[in-house]
Amino acid sequence: MYDYALVHVVFTIPWAIALSIILGPLLTRRDVYKICFLQLIAVSYTIPWDSYLIRTKVWSYPPDVIIGPTLLDIPAEEVFFFVIQTYITTCLQILLSKSVVTATYLHNEADPQDAVGRSLRPWKYAGQVIFTLCSVVPLFFGGGHAQGTYMRLIIAWASPVLLMLWIFAYQLLLTLPWTTTLLPIAAPTLYLWIVDTIALHRGTWSIELGTKLGIHVWPHLEIEEAVFFLITNMLIVWGSTAFDNAMAILDAFPAHFPVVPGMPSPILLLKVLAKKSRSFYLASGVFSGRLRIDLILLYAFCRVADDLIDDAPSAKEADMWVKHFSHFLDTVFSSKCDRENVDQALAPFPAEARSILVLLPSDKLKSAPLYSLLDGFRIDQRFFSEGSNENPPIKTFADLERYASCVAATIGELCLCLIYQHDPDQAASADTKRKCLTAGAEMGRALQYINIVRDVNTDAKVGRCYIPKEWFHQSTLSSPEAEEKEILRHRKRILEISFKMYAENRDAIEDLPLYARSGIRVAVESYMEIGRVMRERMQQGKALDFVGGGKSGRASVPKSRRIWVGWKTMAGWRGSV
Incomplete structure (x- = not known):
């Protein structure tokens, strides 16, 4: 029946x-x-x-x-x-x-x-x-x-x-x-x-x-x-x-x-x-809709800059690439920008890089954060200058804050610029925008501190140390074991600073335009989960490297845990501090 x-x-x-x-x-x-x-x-x-x-x-x-x-x-x-x-x-x-950007397949x-x-x-x-x-x-x-x-x-x-x-x-x-x-x-x-x-x-x-x-x-x-x-x-x-x-x-x-x-x-x-079916195409890499496309194009710009500058075989060549990027920004943000000038500014770059840079949504972005990003690359290159051991670029916590502002707070600000540009409702007040931009910059710094704690060993292998020099006491570094304990203590300190900044600024996400809120939550919580995993392992006395099978000595979160965190975040879950 x-x-x-x-x-x-x-x-x-x-x-x-x-x-x-x-x-x-x-x-x-x-x-x-x-x-x-x-x-x-x-x-x-x-x-x-x-x-x-x-x-x-x-x-x-x-x-x-x-x-x-x-x-x-x-x-x-x-x-x-x-x-x-x-x-x-x-x-x-x-x-x-969900993970596919369909426009890149046109x-x-x-x-x-x-x-x-x-x-x-x-x-x-x-x-x-x-x-x-x-x-x-x-x-x-x-x-x-x-x-x-x-x-x-x-x-x-x-x-x-x-x-x-x-x-x-x-x-x-x-x-x-x-x-x-x-x-x-x-x-x-x-x-x-x-x-x-x-x-x-x-x-x-x-x-x-x-x-x-x-x-x-x-x-x-x-x-x-x-x-x-x-x-x-x-x-x-x-x-x-x-x-x-x-x-x-x-x-x-x-x-x-x-x-x-x-x-x-x-x-x-x-x-x-x-x-x-007759005419449209998209030659290179393109949240949801146009916002998602512009965010990926912004990421692609940052990726190209990082690859060309950070992977340069010498400090001289890295400085050359910084100058080329600076000239490119001067051109695209100039009131006299035209196709001929842009082509000239792009000429020094490899063909693949040109195809990405030309798509930078500069009409929707502020120029200052992009120039600050180049300042961050300059700080990185100072690690390889003569006398950097005695006079490193990160001597004080203020130096670390400035570096994190250049390479991460700027990205937070740029992302929020795109979010507000594409906001279909345009309902946010000027005060709300200022509050969110400030919180976005702080959150960017918090995430960069997670990045620094995660990459201490891999950075050390290439001659970089982002832990402020003034934090180290030479008298306590009598042996490799003592040095390792000292570094672990500083990693914990930076990690706790990151979680404190995260706790102070995460509520600002709820003031963002509704259509972008969930995406920002997932982006933040996914990265903070790396910090949570590292903190758990510190408390358990375990090594921080290769968490979840990370590559090149980098801590990472297992894929199943990332998916679970992303789903819970989209469902309205708030991560732990």
Whole structure:
């Protein structure tokens, strides 16, 4: 009795609840919109087809396995299946795609310099031919209740939509990590095959003998049912990917789309996808939406500067790179900045660095923090100057504070500049912004102190020591063991300073714009968790290096713990001080 409803109670609803709990703290407004959008399309497109199958007796349900209410002869349990399958598969695709910046996978097949884009062209045409044939050929075979009717109807129903989605999203489907395209198809498909096997064996639903091929994937699982669940999950994941494709274009090309609605209309999404398939691309690395892109571009700038300056083979060459970066900033922040001047400022840099630097969102940033960042690199280089042993750059705690301000407080300020620039509400008062910028700079210093405590040994190997020289008492350094104890004591001291600053400033996160609040929480808590792990190990008398399998002697947090901390933080958990 009521076997079909029991299928949902036992097999589908628990998975939907589990995914909702896991994904809930990570969901954005766009994610919710995408889920609802795909639900509407899936249900609207499937109901007429499913109703036809039932009315023509291609498949049927014994009266005693369903509750009773129907929609166009479709049992309520069946309609619910459309809804919950779409929900489960979409949630899984969203969850697995959280770490991916979709805009970095956009290409232009018409650009001769975009080798990846051009290499995808044959696959695009092959897919178009295959799905076009699958859409047309089944219409010319069979009729009535001939053998294979069910398979023919599945292919004819799904192929036109697969063709459209392939045209709109083939680039992402071919280039995104398999964990975001294949896995969210394969996992629910395999699970639903098992559920379907149980249902067919119990007689919850059945396929008419004359309309099926009589082929089984395994006992009780008809080939038609296996293909149906595979194709429906493909439709869901491909539709979700096409949605992501459209949103990535909206985010990545503000010149073409100055305003991005919080919930773009289906017509706008179709226009974007149609236009993109002809011309848009993103040549290099690109939170959510445009903010996420600009934050990654800022990070890329800092990464390039760190690599070129810090890894320079000599102090002279490092100083040269600092000058090149300073000239580049002079140019992009000049009122007379034009393409020719920018090209000249970029000329000394390697090609890969140029492709990143030219994307720096300088129109949304203040120049002073970027110049201060270069001052931090200059402090680093002083460790290698003559006489640095007697006169190191970090002699006092004030020197350490200044260094942390240059390399970390500046980053906090720059990130908040981008957050306020992209704030869709623009509701923050001037006083709130000042408070948050001050707290952001303090938090940046706190995180840099965690970094310094973590990297004491690796820094020492390259001749750097960020522990203030005035803290050391030469009389206590009579042996390596005594020196190690002294260094450990100073690491504890810096770590406690970091936690004190964190405790004093973390509440300011709640005054940030709502759309960026969770992302900042996760970024801060993930880094502070390194400090918590080190503090735990100090209390237990364990070595601080290789925590969680860190590389190059650096302490790190195990991946499972990082994921757990990130999830709890998004759910509103506040880290310990």
